[in-house]
Amino acid sequence: MQIVITAVGPDNRGLADPIVHSVTGLGANIAEIQMYDHDQQSVFSMLTRVEVDASHRQELEQAMAEVARTTGLSVRTWSPEITERKPRLAICVTFRHETPLAVLRAIRDGHIKAEACVMIGNREKCRHLAEQFGVPWENIADSSGSPDDGRLIDICDEHDVDYIVLARYMRVLPPSSCWKYAGGRIINLHHGLLPSFPGIRPYQEAFASRMLTYGATSHFIVPELDAGNQIIYQSTFTVPPGMSCEEIIRRGQEDNEPHCLVEGVRRVVDGEVRLHFNRVVAMK
Template sequence: MQYIITAVGPDHRGLADPIVHCVTELGANISEIQMFDHDEESLFSMLTRVELAPGRADELHAAAADISDRTGLSIRTWSPDIVGRKPRLAICATYRTETPRAVLTAIHNGLINAEAAVMISNRQACRSLAEEFDVPWFTIGDDQGNADDERLVSICDEQNIDYVVLARYMRILPPASVWKYAGGRIINLHHGLLPSFPGMRPYHDAYAVRMLTYGATCHFIIPELDAGNQIINQSTFSVSPGTSIDEIVRRGQEENEPACLVEGVRRVVAGEVRLHFNRIVANS
């Protein structure tokens, strides 16, 4: 089975060695290692992807816990090879309900073979949606919508979340949070076509250059910003010349974005695509 080990903590010497020694002693085959030092934050981050016999999973978890105690690193071990249960999703949203509703509906109808374990938001706008689908709701924002990023990670840990789905979640996750759930576990919906329109107003940016085709992009979030190489799914729609920007935005938000995200999440949950060295690979 494949396992992904992430380690995040205050930067100092000798943090990588215990993890490498641990997995090699367990007989694991290392297929990927990424390490970064975030100098501005004095943050060490590491991802290790290994192939390990299923019978040694408990040993891996115990060894990771021991390393965490000795080094102070926040360590997580997770396998995308989920057996005997459905993947558990945390659906994060802020204001718009169309995309989270589409994901919840697809789960309810069996199109996405997963469990909506929690909804998380920095605002209250989507709370009624969680109540409608009987999904536990967590608010992590203050009165101004500033999110408690550590609380988001804690909720995902407590709820044994496999994938975090950012369904128009209007906050940027900090590097530490992204590293903790690195390795293809954070799925984002961007309301524009990447890499051409990466900004906060992609519809308006495309409209300004007289585009007649608009779209949305479902992609993995990775710690180092590199939009364009982690695309899971893209969907587009065309408009006639003279179509108003209001109509373009409406079609995008109400029709195209939800469909794009649902198909992207379906592909990931079904194991059709994975992330390897920050590149999308088809899972044979």
């Protein structure tokens, strides 16, 4: 089976060695290693993807717990090969309700075969959705909307989350959070077509370029910001010449964006795509 190991913590010498030695000692084949040293922050980050006999999974998890104890690293083990239960989702939101509502409906209707185990917000705007669908709600922000990024990760750990879904969550996750849930575990909706319109105002930028086709992009978040090869799904819609920018945005937010995120999450949950060396690969 495939297991993803992530390790994040204060930088020091010899942090990678115990992880590598532990997995190879169990006969695992290392399929991917990524490491990054955040010099200014003195932070060490590492992702290791291994193939190991399923009978050794518990031993591997125990070995990683020992690595965490002896090194002080924050270590997580996770497998995308989820068979004994439905994948567990954390849905992160800010103001807009259309995309999280679409995901919750798709889960309810069986289109997305997963469980929404928690909703996390940096505003109270979408709390009613959590209450409507019986999903635990957590607000991780102060009165200004600034989130506690560490609390977000703690909540996901507490709920044994498999995938974090950023459903128009209007905050950038810090690199340390991205590394902790690296390996294709964070799914984002960008409300424009990547890589052409990567900014925070993609509708307006496309409108200024006199575009007649608009779209949205569902993609994996990776620790190093790069929208080049992590695209899971894109959906578009065409408008007639002369349509106002306001009407284009309305159509995008109410119809196209929800469809795009639902299909992106479905592809990941169904195991149709995975992330390997920061590239999306088809599994079916």
